[in-house]
Amino acid sequence: MSFITLDDNIFLRLRGIRNSLTPVERTIEEYVFANKDQIPHLSVKGLAQKSHTSxxxxxxxxxxxxxxGYRDFIVAVSAALGSADKTESEYTDIQPGDDLQTIITNVSRNNRKSIEDTMSVIxxxxxxxxxxxxxxxxxIDFYGIGASGLVCMDAQQKFTRIxxxxFAYTDGHSQLTAAxxxxxxxxAVLISNSGDTLDILNTLEVAKESKATIIAITRYVKSELANEADLVLNFSTPEITIRSGAMGSRIAMLNIVDILFTGVASANxxxxxxxxxxxxxxxxxxxxHLNWDKG
Structure with missing residues (x-):
């Protein structure tokens, strides 16, 4: 088993693997999230008793x-608590009836936090x-569906210029043909928020059979795409109820594309x-010429 480094943000990691935890692990995870500040002061036995586990x-x-082991876990919790911005540590969902000033602040804050959190896990x-x-x-082929497809189109435009x-492929049929x-x-760069989109997984299988190298850009979760790719670039996105989450993930994915583009451009x-x-x-x-024609 490979171990993560202690500068990895444990709370982002917990959010990312939440759905893959066992019921008992989920019980501990819920207690940890609800009592973050207490965790560094608890022993193994103390956390077990508090979370009603073993x-x-x-x-x-x-x-x-x-x-x-437990010591590394506690060090990671302490580090995450110490580096957190207490005033802007959480994402804020859009609420019905929000005034425009609140929307401007919250959307901008969520987008910025998506990038900051991504830099913590990448x-x-x-x-x-x-x-x-x-x-x-x-x-280079970029594959994505929906909002991820828009990121693919942005990537194609950038890399073509250098x-x-x-190519960018944004529907299942053309993806399979191209792969x-x-x-x-x-x-083949496969972009997917969940990492479990059926069209993307089908494309992944065909691309692997074609002997292409697979780079996955996907959320910080356990997923089939992440497990099967040759190289994984994770981003972090909030789990909130409406379009705020989708907007945050799109911004994070675009940021990764910008990093890759700039890295390739800088090297040559x-x-x-x-x-x-x-x-x-x-x-x-x-x-x-268009302006002259209009004149």
Whole structure:
């Protein structure tokens, strides 16, 4: 079993794996979330008694989270509490009848927090490996459904401008067709909030059969996509009831795409700068001609 580092935000991790916990583990998780400040002061036995479980259950809970033992678990809780911004530590859902000023504040705060939380869970080494894979790829395909598909289109637009052969596929049929003609040396980037979208999992299977390298951009949860991908880039998003969650996940995914794009562009800056200048000039010239036509 691989263990996580102690700078990993335990509360984000708990939120991410909540649905995969056993009933007993879920009982401990609920107590931990409801009594965060008390946890660093409890022994194994103390937490077991408070959560009405057992010492063995608490220790198994720590192992499920990826910690070597209870001490590492307590250190992680203390670190997360110490780094939390107490005034803006939670996401805020949109409520019926909210005035515009409240909406502006809450939506902006949620988007910012999605990026901040993503930076707490993302694997920097994985980002580095992903940049190298994308830089060397013969072809890059981006696959996503719904809001994830919009992120794919943004990624295609960015990477095309720096000379990469890349495509975005946003429906199940075209995804399967495209994945079937991938080959070794190509990279398939599968983007999914849940990691369990059926169309994406079908595409994953075909892309693997085609010997393409699979990069997953998905929420910080246990999922089939994360388990099967060659490389996983996680983001964190809130579990709140209406569109706030979807907006936050989209912002987090776009941020990861921006990081990857900038990493690839920076690694080949001299050539990329020339390409960006060329595409900018072409678009500026087109815009100028359109203005003349209107005149």
């Amino acid at each position: 010492d063995a259950s608490v220790l198994r809970f720590c192992k499920t989270l990826g910690y070597r 694997d920097r080494d994985a980002i580095g490996r992903a940049v190298e894979l994308l830089r060397k790829a013969s072809r 000379g990469k052969t890349c 079937s003609i991938l080959k070794s040396g190509d990279v 800056y001299k050539n990329v700068k020339a390409l960006l200048t060329k595409t900018h000039n072409v678009l500026a010239g087109k815009h100028k």
